[in-house]
Amino acid sequence: xxxxxxxxxxxxxxxxxxxxxxxxxxxxxxxxxxxxxxxxxxxxxxxxxxxxxxxxxxxxxxxxxxxxxxxxxxxxxxxxxxxxxxxxxxxxxxxxxxxxxxxxxxxxxxxxxxxxxxxxxxxxxxxxxxxxxxxxxxxxxxxxxxxxxxxxxxxxxxxxxxxxxxxxxxxxxxxxxxxxxxxxxxxxxxxxxxxxxxxxxxxxxxxxxxxxxxxxxxxxxxxxxxxxxxxxxxxxxxxxxxxxxxxxxxxxxxxxxxxxxxxxxxxxxxxxxxxxxxxxxxxx
Amino acid sequence: xxxxxxxxxxxxxxxxxxxxxxxxxxxxxxxxxxxxxxxxxxxxxxxxxxxxxxxxxxxxxxxxxxxxxxxxxxxxxxxxxxxxxxxxxxxxxxxxxxxxxxxxxxxxxxxxxxxxxxxxxxxxxxxxxxxxxxxxxxxxxxxxxxxxxxxxxxxxxxxxxxxxxxxxxxxxxxxxxxxxxxxxxxxxxxxxxxxxxxxxxxxxxxxxxxxxxxxxxxxxxxxxxxxxxxxxxxxxxxxxxxxxxxxxxxxxxxxxxxxxxxxxxxxxxxxxxxxxxxxxxxxx
Numbered sequence: 001x002x003x004x005x006x007x008x009x010x011x012x013x014x015x016x017x018x019x020x021x022x023x024x025x026x027x028x029x030x031x032x033x034x035x036x037x038x039x040x041x042x043x044x045x046x047x048x049x050x051x052x053x054x055x056x057x058x059x060x061x062x063x064x065x066x067x068x069x070x071x072x073x074x075x076x077x078x079x080x081x082x083x084x085x086x087x088x089x090x091x092x093x094x095x096x097x098x099x100x101x102x103x104x105x106x107x108x109x110x111x112x113x114x115x116x117x118x119x120x121x122x123x124x125x126x127x128x129x130x131x132x133x134x135x136x137x138x139x140x141x142x143x144x145x146x147x148x149x150x151x152x153x154x155x156x157x158x159x160x161x162x163x164x165x166x167x168x169x170x171x172x173x174x175x176x177x178x179x180x181x182x183x184x185x186x187x188x189x190x191x192x193x194x195x196x197x198x199x200x201x202x203x204x205x206x207x208x209x210x211x212x213x214x215x216x217x218x219x220x221x222x223x224x225x226x227x228x229x230x231x232x233x234x235x236x237x238x239x240x241x242x243x244x245x246x247x248x249x250x251x252x253x254x255x256x257x258x259x260x261x262x263x264x265x266x267x268x269x270x271x272x273x274x275x276x277x278x279x280x281x282x283x284x
Numbered sequence: 285x286x287x288x289x290x291x292x293x294x295x296x297x298x299x300x301x302x303x304x305x306x307x308x309x310x311x312x313x314x315x316x317x318x319x320x321x322x323x324x325x326x327x328x329x330x331x332x333x334x335x336x337x338x339x340x341x342x343x344x345x346x347x348x349x350x351x352x353x354x355x356x357x358x359x360x361x362x363x364x365x366x367x368x369x370x371x372x373x374x375x376x377x378x379x380x381x382x383x384x385x386x387x388x389x390x391x392x393x394x395x396x397x398x399x400x401x402x403x404x405x406x407x408x409x410x411x412x413x414x415x416x417x418x419x420x421x422x423x424x425x426x427x428x429x430x431x432x433x434x435x436x437x438x439x440x441x442x443x444x445x446x447x448x449x450x451x452x453x454x455x456x457x458x459x460x461x462x463x464x465x466x467x468x469x470x471x472x473x474x475x476x477x478x479x480x481x482x483x484x485x486x487x488x489x490x491x492x493x494x495x496x497x498x499x500x501x502x503x504x505x506x507x508x509x510x511x512x513x514x515x516x517x518x519x520x521x522x523x524x525x526x527x528x529x530x531x532x533x534x535x536x537x538x539x540x541x542x543x544x545x546x547x548x549x550x551x552x553x554x555x556x557x558x559x560x561x562x563x564x565x566x567x568x
């Protein structure tokens with residue numbers, strides 16, 4: 001019982017509640033960690049929600065470690081819905097008031113990068129993939145990949161190029177990005193096209209995912225039938241041309257200190273137009 | 285039994301398996317919809333995974349409607365982990381091979397917008413919020429909000445400004461964006477700063493979230509103590525100044541047709557530098 005909070009009322013009775021902390025939006029958060037039988041949990045949950053309703057609480061969050069999968073069903077039976085899940089836990093939520101639910105939504109977007117790496121012979125670093133939609137199509141494409149949790153875009157671009165082709169690069173700027181919907185698992189998708197400067201030139205392709213890799217004359221890339229068909233390929237070719245002619249400015253990262261927790265974040269902006277000077281901020 | 289697939293082996297025995305379809309990456313997807321007892325499910329799941337292992341399958345996905353919360357525990361007991369959840373379902377996953385797991389990760393980013401709306405008196409549309417980190421701070425900030433599932437960035441910006449202030453706007457371009465980590469529920473965050481042209485000027489603030497709204501001289505916004513302290517406020521002020529002087533170009537949306545399913549997506553690029561002409565694509 002040591003994990004349970006006790007609320008004494010009138011000095012006579014007490015109601016056992018689930019351990020909870022208040023959030024900043026008038027709700028409570030329950031983080032279940034120790035094992036508990038599903039019937040005990042259901043009883044405590046019912047009493048707790050009733051008490052929180054009396055207190056005028058709004059959203060009730062329950063974070064269940066995967067070891068407590070036996071508590072998912074009783075929570076759902078009490079009216080909870082899923083909010084999000086990570087490999088090791090499931091977050092459920094219940095909105096108590098009759099008013100409109102203002103609970104924040106789950107992470108909605110997957111984020112990917114594509115890397116434009118041009119050498120000084122007007123050649124573009126391209127790969128053929130072993131799986132996915134371009135498998136066995138013979139199409140040459142720029143290295144792409146998913147931005148991992150907590151990974152900065154510019155780091156993801158450097159990492160993916162290195163992993164797929166062995167080429168070391170220096171990130172320069174975001175040239176463009178695409179927002180798509182109903183992609184993987186019906187989630188939305190943001191795909192950032194990154195300009196990279198090569199620091200090495202000898203290709204060593206990755207075996208697992210990459211069928212082939214090469215430096216390809218830009219014209220050949222642009223002339224592929226698929227480049228003509230798929231607008232995104234066409235714009236990548238256009239962006240390459242514009243960059244080679246020195247005509248195009250994208251958004252480059254500036255390191256700034258986060259307002260609330262002193263951690264760093266990165267602001268990507270058109271630093272040519274804004275005239276950002278290195279003494280005005282933590283420059284990238 | 286009609287929902288179950290049967291595999292006949294040697295013409296003698298058959299093994300009942302869970303209903304599954306193949307994915308494009310050597311795995312299988314099980315979508316459970318009808319009710320099933322947890323013990324029957326556990327038995328079928330064990331037999332199915334065994335069969336899929338024999339067939340050399342890789343990832344096994346199980347999508348459980350929330351009405352089947354009783355099946356979460358047996359799946360976890362068979363070694364499944366959570367992949368992601370939406371209000372009405374939970375996706376679990378199991379990687380069969382001994383090789384490194386190449387399953388795609390969950391949506392990792394929440395996406396938000398902030399809207400810069402300037403009138404021709406050099407005044408910025410600003411609000412004070414009733415909740416959140418700026419509650420009771422007296423700080424005036426630009427309207428911000430979360431991009432909803434399947435919502436285009438430019439639509440989200442127009443919607444949030446209208447909801448919070450009643451002002452109609454026309455989206456112009458993305459001026460900059462910030463990537464932060466370990467934000468809400470430890471997820472990463474992309475925050476897009478949008479330039480909007482006002483189409484109306486009479487403010488009608490929203491009651492639920494907004495304490496006050498006004499057109500504020502840009503200098504007053506920039507001179508707020510918090511603007512000095514928080515770099516993101518400072519850069520928003522700098523971007524306003526640059527835009528008013530006509531010196532800054534961001535990224536504007538072009539509608540392009542998605543390569544695989546003929547749906548639309550939007551590519552945001554520096555259309556001034558790329559010289560995008562309206563006959564070269566589906567112009568925004």
